[in-house]
Amino acid sequence: MIRELEEILGPDEESELWQHRNEILTEQDRDNIRAFRLKMLSNMPRVAFAQMRHAFRHKLEISSHWVMIHRIAILSGIEPMWFHCCPDSCMAYTGAYKDL
Template sequence: LTKQDRNNIRGFKILSTGISRKSFKQMRHSLRDTMPVDSKDIILRRVAVLSGVKPVYIDCCIRSCIAYTGRYKENSACHHCKELRWHPATGKPRRTFCYISLISQLQGLFKNAKISRQLGYRSNFKSTYPNKIKDVFDGKLYQRLLRKDVVVDGKPLKHKFFSEPRDIALSICDDGFLLF
């Protein structure tokens, strides 16, 4: 890694705290002589290259109504709020969001030794309170899946759900928050 890469990684750590764009810009200016850091966009692209993660930038409505993908991919305005997709002067998207695949995110978690050990919690979990739910792994659905054979395309496989220590019990909850 170059010295600039190391500085940008430090900048990336600061960015990951949720610092505002304005504050990050002020920090860059203040540290320009001792620790020069590139812009947020350059840092994100460089970290993506260094990590091997390939983010996908997807245009979205300025009001977060829709993402311009799938059936909306060719739209030039939001069909809900009628806001334009592109800046009239520049032709660039007015808003985008960064998508990183779930698989890439999970791979990244397992590459970190400390987090990988923490992910082993599920496989080491032992219920200590029968008939009480103290953890998601005490739940009826999870306990039922432990006894159930995995079936793919109608064909039962020779193992049960979560039988391997590295298996992941993934739950997704959607509370109506904005994704982009």
């Protein structure tokens, strides 16, 4: 999408491109990005993240982890890679463990 915008606007229109990108983000997107960053930087477990969402639901409308990952993938153009893990994430079933 960014490449398409650059083709439409041209390289000399960088400020317009920045403004357009900025307009794409909603306030909820911004809150979700902040919450996602907090989750990733603090290595917050999913259960704790869900409890945080529930505790602040009267003040913030933060999407679920699943919705957030997919929305950030759309916004960034980066597709997540999914790996099967044990429930506690102590083992990823990849490589030699792929068929377990």
